[in-house]
Amino acid sequence: MRRGWVAVAAATMVVLTACSSQGGASSSSAATAAADPAKVAGSITVLTNRTDQIKDGSLKKYADEFATVYPNVKVKFEGLTDYEGETKIRMNTENYGDVLLIPDNVSITQYPTFFAPLGDSGELSKTYNWTDYSTVKGKVYGLANFGTATGLVYNKAVWKQAGVTEWPKSPQEFIDDLKAIKAKTQATPYYTNYKDAWPLQKWTDNIGGPSCNQSGKDKLATTAEPWAAGQDLNAIDGLLYTTVHEKLSEDDPTTTNWEKSKTLLGTGRIGTMLLGSWAVPQMQAAAKAAGGSADDIGFMPFPQATGGKLCTVLQPDYKYAVNVHSKNKEAARAWIDWYLNKSGSAAAEQAVSSVKGSALPESLKPFETQGVTLLLGQTQENAATISRIDKGSEIGLNTPDYRQKLVDIARGAATGDMNSYFADLDKKWSAAQKTVAG
Secondary structure (H helix, E strand, C coil), X not given: CCCCCCCHHXXXXXXXXXXXXXXXXXXXXXXXXXXXXXXXXXXXXXXXXXHHHHHCCHHHHHHHHHHHHCCCEEEEEEECCCHXXXXXXXXXXXXXXXXXXXXXXXXXXXXXXXXXXXXXXHHHCCCECCHHHXXXXXXXXXEECEEEECCEEEEHHHHHHCCCCCCCCCHHHHHHHHHHHHHHCCCEEECCCCCCCHHHHHHXXXXXXXXXXXXXXXXXXXXXXXXXXXXXXHHHHHHHHHHHHCCCEXXXXXXXXXXXXXXXXXXXXXXXXXXXXXXXXXXXXXXXXXXCCHHHEEEXXXXXXXXXXXXXXXXXXXXEEEXXXXXXXXXXXXXXXXXXXXXXXXXXXXXXXXXXXXXXXXXXXXXXXXXCEEEECCCCCCHXXXXXXXXXXXXXXXXCHHHHHHHHHHCCCCCCCHHHHHHHHHHHHHHHHHHHHX
C-alpha cells in the first residue's frame, strides 16, 4: 500500500520524455499562501497513495478540518493504487493533480520541470527536516509530512515465546533469533513480501545504519564496490540472503500477499518483516481487527551495532509538491502548510514529524530508552551522481528487481551464490561509476 513498483521502467521513460518537452515551466512559484486564509480560494486535487485513508474517511476528516480555516478552498482526493506507475504516466501531461507526492524514481534534477518551488532552502530548513532531499539550486520543491525510522517490525509475543527478549546487535544474532522462532513457535520467522515486490526495496533505506554513518548513502558515489565486505549493502543484502538461504522465511515467496501479511504478523503467524516504522500502526490495526493485541507489535533497529550501539536512519517519506501547471498554487500551498503543521497526521501515523522540535512517536520511544543512535536522514550532496551511476549500472537500488533475484539465488531458484552475485553487482556499479566520472 505504501509503494507501488509496477511498470517502473516504462514510467521512468515517460517522465524523461515529458521532461524534455516541458523545460522552463517552473518559473511559477508556490512559495507562499495569503496571510488571511479567507483570501485563499480555489479547488485543488490531491493525489495520494493512501487509498485506505480514502475508504476509512481519514482524509475527508482532514479536509473538513482544513475547511474551517480555509473556507474558500475545496479539497478533492484522488487515490491511486499503483501510485508510482500511474502518476509518472500522468506526468506526460499537465494533469497530475495540484498537490502530489513526488514519485521515487523522478530524478531530483527533473524537479524544477514538474514542480513549483516552495521557497528558499535556507528559510524552509529552519522549520522542516529533510529539505535537502528536494532542493535544487537553493530552491525546495517538496516537503515531507513525516519521516520514518528504518528497521524491522516484529511481533513481540512471538519473539518472547522463542526466548528472545533483547534486540539482536549483529546479523548472526538476528539469524540465531530467527532460528529460535522457527524451533520454538509456529510462526514463520521472517516474511519477504517477495510477490508484492516493493517491500524488498525498503532494505535500501537502511544504508547508513550498519555503519552508523550519516553519509552512508552519499558514499555510494565514490565507493567502487558497495557490496564488498564491510560495506553497508554487504551487511543489508547479506542478511536478506542468509535469512532466505537458511530457510527462515516463507516456503514459497512467489505466493506472498502484502495485505494478508499485516494480519499474519499482527496475530503472531509471522515473526518479523523489514519495513519502515510507518508499518507499525498498520500492523496494530490489523492485529486488533483479527482479535489480536496491538501491544504485541514492536519495532527494532537493523541488527548491526557500531561501537556497541545500534543505529537507525530517520528519513523522509514521500515529499509533497505542487504541480507547476496548477491554476491554484496558493490554495495548494495552503493545504501543504496546514497538513504538515496543523493536521496531526504525522502523530496519527506514529511517525516523526518533519516539523523541527516534534516529539518521537510512541512506537519509537524504546529507541530513546535503549540509546539507539538516530541518524537524521542522509546527506544529499551526491544524490544526482548516485542516481546516474545506478541507472547506468542497471541495478536499480530503488526498485525491487535485483533483490528478487537475490532471494531466488538464496532459495535455489536461480544459479549462483551470494558472493558471486555481489561480485557481479560490484562489477556493474564500478563500471557505471567510471563512466559517470568520465
